[in-house]
Amino acid sequence: MLQNGEPNLRQLNVEARRQRILDAARRLITHGGMAALSMRKLAAEAGLAVRTLYNLYGSRDDILFALTQDAVDRMVAILDAEAPLEDPLARCRAVITVSVRYFAEHEAIYRPMIVASYEGLSQGSEADRRLAKRAAGMQRDGIAQAIEQGLLADTLDPTRLGEQIYHGYELACVQWAFGVIDAAAFEARALYGMCLALLAVANEAARPALEDELRALEPQLTAAAESIERKRRHRA
Numbered sequence: 001m002l003q004n005g006e007p008n009l010r011q012l013n014v015e016a017r018r019q020r021i022l023d024a025a026r027r028l029i030t031h032g033g034m035a036a037l038s039m040r041k042l043a044a045e046a047g048l049a050v051r052t053l054y055n056l057y058g059s060r061d062d063i064l065f066a067l068t069q070d071a072v073d074r075m076v077a078i079l080d081a082e083a084p085l086e087d088p089l090a091r092c093r094a095v096i097t098v099s100v101r102y103f104a105e106h107e108a109i110y111r112p113m114i115v116a117s118y119e120g121l122s123q124g125s126e127a128d129r130r131l132a133k134r135a136a137g138m139q140r141d142g143i144a145q146a147i148e149q150g151l152l153a154d155t156l157d158p159t160r161l162g163e164q165i166y167h168g169y170e171l172a173c174v175q176w177a178f179g180v181i182d183a184a185a186f187e188a189r190a191l192y193g194m195c196l197a198l199l200a201v202a203n204e205a206a207r208p209a210l211e212d213e214l215r216a217l218e219p220q221l222t223a224a225a226e227s228i229e230r231k232r233r234h235r236a
Contacts, residue, residue, distance in 0.1 A: 114177035168193025185224035
């Protein structure tokens with residue numbers, strides 16, 4: 001129940017306990033990886049009963065989904081402050097740069113989470129799809145706004161373009177999580193895919209900036225490919 005439009009005490013207490021659980025999960029993953037994140041250890045770290053974890057979130061994978069959702073919410077807050085939608089192409093770019101920076105700053109948490117997701121340790125496939133849809137939607141919103149401003153043509157579906165940009169981002173993200181590439185290469189690969197997708201519908205005024213960024217990114221992509229090859233040879 002709301003009182004004067006504000007959450008009541010019970011709701012505030014529930015939210016506080018939810019945050020305690022997420023904070024505890026972050027600490028456990030940071031210090032012990034995904035193997036440290038059992039419901040029993042999480043309850044002890046949060047100072048709550050195991051039953052409370054199930055009541056407030058559900059399963060371990062529900063908690064992981066909430067942890068990722070919380071990270072996305074934090075990224076969106078940064079994104080809104082640094083790149084408002086009024087400059088839609090800068091917004092599309094910032095969707096990538098802000099998230100890469102956030103992951104890199106908190107890599108002890110998100111590397112193991114991403115690796116676990118792709119190794120099948122977390123079974124939140126439906127949750128992963130919901131998060132992917134939300135992430136692709138951030139690009140879609142920027143693209144739609146750019147179409148309204150006449151920067152991009154409306155010849156392609158913004159939703160499909162947003163999804164395509166996300167697919168390239170996702171691959172680079174997984175490569176970063178597994179240590180194949182560093183954060184700089186992660187960003188460069190994701191931005192290159194974004195610029196290529198937007199170039200397909202860019203008008204004459206928007207094309208030069210996109211082409212310039214593509215050319216500027218090419219040396220970084222070459223360096224990343226050479227680094228991967230050196231690592232491959234070293235392992236061989």
